[in-house]
Amino acid sequence: MAQPNPTGLFELFNEIGIINQLARARMEARLPDGLITPHFSVLNHLIRVGDGTTPQRMASAFQVPKTSMTHTLKGLVAHNLVDIRPNPEDGRSKTVWITEAGRQLRNDVIAALGADFGILLQHLNVEKLLEIKPVLTELRIVMDENR
Amino acid sequence: MAQPNPTGLFELFNEIGIINQLARARMEARLPDGLITPHFSVLNHLIRVGDGTTPQRMASAFQVPKTSMTHTLKGLVAHNLVDIRPNPEDGRSKTVWITEAGRQLRNDVIAALGADFGILLQHLNVEKLLEIKPVLTELRIVMDENR
């Protein structure tokens, strides 16, 4: 990979896949029954970016097919964690709003995971971890632009 | 995260999840019908690490449940890409061997993806990419040890 060798990317993606597995498992251990990582990711997104966005925009943000987002939102609605309302600006579209229960759940999970992640961070070189995120973001953007 | 703040880890895992999505999609675009990323990952693993290993060891390596590995291997066997034989050292276990067709397919996919990834690498800071893999590996190991 020093003179660009694609094999390095394989190994990188492999490592990323495993970390993804472990992160999911860790997350789901803290979530109430019937909720999985995508549910939490959506709640978190609604808080970080703000709610009132559309399903399609969220599907793009997470790079999943819109059918998957439909399914995830259905689960969240069933648990009263989000509300879905018509989109006043576009009759085809909808808007997604987090409920008070959703806000609460998200905060509880963050708190529970905070302790969990804190332990991880004690074993890690935090400085280096800080450095890799922008590199990953760059990688994500390049991958997204060239497909 | 400078003074360890768990929120940084959320964002990191989020970015990792998206890259994982994109990498999967890119990979599967190059795979023959009916085969998906886990199939290729197994073939690649058998070549890199050597075949004759057991399903359970591979499940551990990829951090997936053994039932998932059973399923993936079933697909590979159906396509004649691997052979499964008894394990002479342990009657409960089996051994997994890549076939000539499997070797061939793996090489073809690598070649096709090589060009694809090459384009990506042209748009990336390769030096920084090289630096992040050991950090990810460290993260993976710590996550694995503390669960």
Added chain:
DNA sequence: CTTGATTGGTGCGATATCGAACTATATGGG
């Protein structure tokens, strides 16, 4: 040797994921 606990693998049921086809609405060109 016997027996209880452990381990590797599979079958099954529940749920997740995703592509294809469909509906309804929106948009742009005549």
Added chain:
DNA sequence: CCCATATAGTTCGATATCGCACCAATCAAG
């Protein structure tokens, strides 16, 4: 205005993933 095309969301069917329960083989303690 009308129509062709594009877009947001859903439905549906196929397959993937995973936890649970099970079987068979191994191991460990006595």
